[in-house]
Amino acid sequence: MDVVEIKNHIQTKSLNSFYILTGVEWQVQKIYINMIAQASGKELKYIDSISDVYSKLGSKSFINKTYVYVMRDDKELVQNEKLQSRLESIIGQNILILLLTSPDKRTKFYKTYKDVICDFEPLKPAVLAKYIDKEISLSNENTDKLMQICEYDYGRCLLEIDKIKQYRLGYGEKEIFDNDAFMMLLKEGTIYQPPKDAIFDFIDAVLDRKVNLAYKLYHECLGVGEAVMVMLTVLYNNAKALLQVQSCKSADIGKSTGLTSFQIFGAKKHLNTYKDGELVYIMRLCQRCQQGIVTGAMDEDNVMEYILCQIL
Amino acid sequence: MNEMIGQKILLKQIYSQIDEGIFPRFSIFVGQFGDEKNKFAYQIADYMRNTGESVMYASASDCKVDTIRNIIEESYKCTIQTVYAINDVDDMSLQAKNSLLKITEEPPNKAYFVMTINDLNNTLPTIRSRASIYYLDRYSYTELGDYISLKYPSNIDALDTLFGFCETPGDIDIIFEYGVSEFYSFICKVVDNISAVSGSNALKISGNIQIKDSDPDKYDLRLFWKAFCSECFRRHYLKAIKLTSQYLSALHTKSINKGMLFDMWLFDIRKEWKDGCC
Numbered sequence: 001m002d003v004v005e006i007k008n009h010i011q012t013k014s015l016n017s018f019y020i021l022t023g024v025e026w027q028v029q030k031i032y033i034n035m036i037a038q039a040s041g042k043e044l045k046y047i048d049s050i051s052d053v054y055s056k057l058g059s060k061s062f063i064n065k066t067y068v069y070v071m072r073d074d075k076e077l078v079q080n081e082k083l084q085s086r087l088e089s090i091i092g093q094n095i096l097i098l099l100l101t102s103p104d105k106r107t108k109f110y111k112t113y114k115d116v117i118c119d120f121e122p123l124k125p126a127v128l129a130k131y132i133d134k135e136i137s138l139s140n141e142n143t144d145k146l147m148q149i150c151e152y153d154y155g156r157c158l159l160e161i162d163k164i165k166q167y168r169l170g171y172g173e174k175e176i177f178d179n180d181a182f183m184m185l186l187k188e189g190t191i192y193q194p195p196k197d198a199i200f201d202f203i204d205a206v207l208d209r210k211v212n213l214a215y216k217l218y219h220e221c222l223g224v225g226e227a228v229m230v231m232l233t234v235l236y237n238n239a240k241a242l243l244q245v246q247s248c249k250s251a252d253i254g255k256s257t258g259l260t261s262f263q264i265f266g267a268k269k270h271l272n273t274y275k276d277g278e279l280v281y282i283m284r285l286c287q288r289c290q291q292g293i294v295t296g297a298m299d300e301d302n303v304m305e306y307i308l309c310q311i312l
Numbered sequence: 313m314n315e316m317i318g319q320k321i322l323l324k325q326i327y328s329q330i331d332e333g334i335f336p337r338f339s340i341f342v343g344q345f346g347d348e349k350n351k352f353a354y355q356i357a358d359y360m361r362n363t364g365e366s367v368m369y370a371s372a373s374d375c376k377v378d379t380i381r382n383i384i385e386e387s388y389k390c391t392i393q394t395v396y397a398i399n400d401v402d403d404m405s406l407q408a409k410n411s412l413l414k415i416t417e418e419p420p421n422k423a424y425f426v427m428t429i430n431d432l433n434n435t436l437p438t439i440r441s442r443a444s445i446y447y448l449d450r451y452s453y454t455e456l457g458d459y460i461s462l463k464y465p466s467n468i469d470a471l472d473t474l475f476g477f478c479e480t481p482g483d484i485d486i487i488f489e490y491g492v493s494e495f496y497s498f499i500c501k502v503v504d505n506i507s508a509v510s511g512s513n514a515l516k517i518s519g520n521i522q523i524k525d526s527d528p529d530k531y532d533l534r535l536f537w538k539a540f541c542s543e544c545f546r547r548h549y550l551k552a553i554k555l556t557s558q559y560l561s562a563l564h565t566k567s568i569n570k571g572m573l574f575d576m577w578l579f580d581i582r583k584e585w586k587d588g589c590c
Contacts, residue, residue, distance in 0.1 A: 236572060244512040258516040276511070280579060287572035293569040 001118045010039045017091045020113055023120030024102045027155040032120075033097055037068045040095055040271055049074045050083070050096070056089045065090070072099040078109050123154055135161045136178050146182065149193050160191050195223030199231060203238050207270040211312045218304060228300045229293065235307070236286040242267045243279040282311050316348050316355060317462075317481055318455035319448060326352075326446070326565060327359055336444035337419035340435070341428045342361040343448035345534070346482015352446075353397030353426035374403040379412050387415065387423040395424045402434040402566075409436050416442035431564060451480060464488055476542030477535065486532055495531065499539045503547070506578075507585035514578055523571040526561050534563055537577075551584050 001019075005152065007310070009015050010219050015036060021029050037044040044069045047053055053069055077083060077098060087096070103110055103117070123131065124248070129143050131154060150156035164181045167190075185191045204218035221231060245267040250256035270301055274282070285307055292298030298306075316323070329335040335356070343349040357369035368390070372379050375398065383396055401409075415425060416439055429435060432445070451459075457471055459481045473496050487495055502517060524528040537560050544552040547589045559577045562568060 150524065233569070240515065244515050247510065248512040249510060256510075256516075257512045258519045283572070283575060284579070287569070287576050290569045290572055291562070291565065295565055 001116060003028075003032070003118060003120065006036075006118055010035050013039050015040055016116070017095055017096060018087060018116060019095070019097045020083050020100060020103075020117040021097060021120060022103050022117060023118040024122055025154055027101065027158055028123065028309065029120050033070055035069070036095065036097070040068060042066050042068045042095060044068050044070065047071045050077045054090070057092060057094060066094045068095040068097065070097045070099065073097060073101055078107070081108070084109065087186060122152060125152060128152060128154060128157065132157055132161065136164060138178050138182060142179055142182050145186075146191075149186075149191060154190060169196065195220040196222055197226075199226055199234055203268070204229070205237060206235060206308070206312065207242060209273050209312060214308060214312060218308065228304055229290070231304055232286050232290055232307075236283055236290075238266070239274075239279050239282045239286070242270055242274070243276060243283070246271055246279070247276050278311070282307075285310055316351050317459045319348065319352075320450050322446060322449055323355065326356060330359055330363070335424065336421065338416050338425045338443045340424065340429070340432070340440070340443045340445045341448060342432050342445060343428070343430065344480055345430055346480035346484075346486070347448050347451070348481060349428040349448055350397065350399045352394050352428070353399075356424065357395040357424060360395070366392045367394055368394040369397070370394055371399065373402050375399075375408055375532055377405060377408040377411055380404075380408045384415050385410065387420045387425075390420070390422045393422050393424070395426060398425065398427045400429070401427055402430050404435070411437060412439055418444070450580070456481070456484065460484060476545070477538035479538075483535060483538075486535060490531060495539065498531070499543050502540065503543050503549075507582050509550065511582070513573065514582060517578065518571060518574050521570075521574055523574065533574060534560065537563075552581060555584060560570075 006019070010032070014129075021032070023029070025146075040047065043065070046052075047069050049071060050057075050069075050084070052163060053067075068103060071077075077087075078100075102119075124148060125144075128147055132138065132143050132146065135158065146157060146160060150160060163185060164178060167181045167185055168176055168178065184189070186193075198217045199218040202214060202221050205214040205217050218231075241257075241263045244257040245253055245264055249254050253259070254261060257264075259267070287305045289298055293300050293303060324535065341349040341352050353371065354369055357367050360367040362506050370383070370386075372383055380382055380398070383398070387394065387396060398412075409528065413426075413436070415423075419425065425569070427435075427443070432440060449490060453475055457474065460471060460474070464484075473492060474484060474487060478487060498520065506514060506517075521536055522528070522532050537556050541553045541560075542553075544556070557579065562573055
């Protein structure tokens with residue numbers, strides 16, 4: 001089953017009694033769940049497991065109210081085959097929506113209900129842009145920027161859009177437009193920007209002795225899960241290349257040092273920020289720390305900060 | 313070539329244990345890189361066969377956990393005496409080491425496990441405490457000479473050079489692969505010029521040294537330093553020997569970055585030379 005089919009069911013009000021929704025677009029799933037509830041005229045109820053309402057589903061009563069029951073990753077329903085076989089008969093007039101976070105396609109459950117499962121794949125950028133446009137009026141450029149910052153996740157886009165709306169409310173809606181509010185919040189760092197792969201920029205900042213930038217990029221590296229050993233090795237290699245280029249008296253640096261032209265070009269950007277003796281010290285520090293980590297004498301978590309304190 | 317060079321005393325000890333029926337079910341042979349410890353399992357199986365027993369020999373293809381588990385499972389089903397060789401376990405994963413514990417607790421009746429290792433600290437204390445440990449003897453010059461005359465009969469005159477830094481047959485094999493005279497002339501060039509060249513040029517020496525296992529055409533760092541010490545001994549540069557020995561022992565540290573270690577040695581040795589201490 002695809003999203004279009006569910007949309008048709010909603011529009012024609014001929015809804016199934018059981019839906020299984022999967023995929024990463026939780027916000028879009030939520031929209032469809034609300035639409036199903038609205039189309040069916042039933043109240044929406046979030047439950048932990050089918051066992052919470054099993055007795056109500058099976059009982060017969062004149063005043064029995066019907067609901068749209070929504071549950072996430074209910075192991076009992078997924079694993080109990082007897083329950084699955086009796087599901088159609090016990091649901092009655094209710095609608096059951098099962099949300100699966102990581103469905104296992106090898107299981108019997110998945111194979112049995114393959115036709116009922118609807119996967120909410122990540123929205124395409126053009127579609128996401130339309131959804132964003134419904135919520136807030138940003139320029140095309142800012143819409144693209146917002147989608148990029150939120151890594152094309154509709155849920156995160158909605159959260160950031162809410163910040164912009166709240167900011168405008170606080171400022172006075174007539175005083176500031178959506179675009180300006182977005183730019184201001186971006187500048188202030190209120191709109192969360194996920195850390196990027198920054199290791200080489202970090203090492204450049206260290207070799208340029210830019211203290212604040214170095215620490216900022218160090219935290220970004222930690223944010224993307226960069227290994228301390230990798231940072232240590234890259235710092236060491238770059239310091240070594242810089243030392244070789246800086247101390248080379250020969251006209252043919254490549255021949256004299258054995259470095260590639262790319263390495264020489266990279267090293268030349270940082271010439272004379274550190275003296276030769278200081279570069280040797282950086283290399284000794286990195287080696288000592290590497291040995292300390294592998295022997296257990298040093299704690300890996302603190303090593304980079306120790307090195308930055310020593311050299312910046 | 314399963315004939316062993318040297319280790320006569322150790323072999324005698326093991327054979328007498330086999331004769332008396334007290335050879336342990338689980339043993340660890342500790343030696344250096346390049347010695348012949350991996351041949352012991354075969355020698356043991358061969359000796360047992362010669363005493364009239366029906367004995368099989370099996371060697372683990374690697375030290376991965378699945379291989380070890382398969383061997384363990386197989387050993388409980390074997391119907392004739394089998395000697396299982398598990399070689400070079402220095403880099404064995406923790407999972408594989410833990411799976412070996414089962415066999416050390418309750419070894420099967422028909423199996424002997426022979427493990428070889430360079431550094432005993434690279435295995436679990438629980439495995440060490442349950443095994444009988446045998447340390448290989450150092451090779452004498454006569455034994456190494458016999459090895460060279462057997463394998464490299466046209467290179468007998470290289471003996472003097474090699475004895476300075478080759479301690480095992482494996483070391484000899486590696487040096488012959490490099491070319492004895494090429495390697496020795498490289499060492500002499502380094503000793504002659506290490507303080508004379510500029511710093512950036514000196515750092516280039518590491519380009520000839522095997523820093524990673526994926527640099528097969530370069531010189532092994534351990535052998536380079538041993539040969540360097542040997543040449544310095546010949547020239548009476550005693551402080552250089554002391555310094556290099558410290559770095560040689562640091563090489564035993566697992567996962568140590570060899571490239572960084574070599575560069576630090578370079579800085580220190582150049583400093584010693586410039587201070588006139590060599």
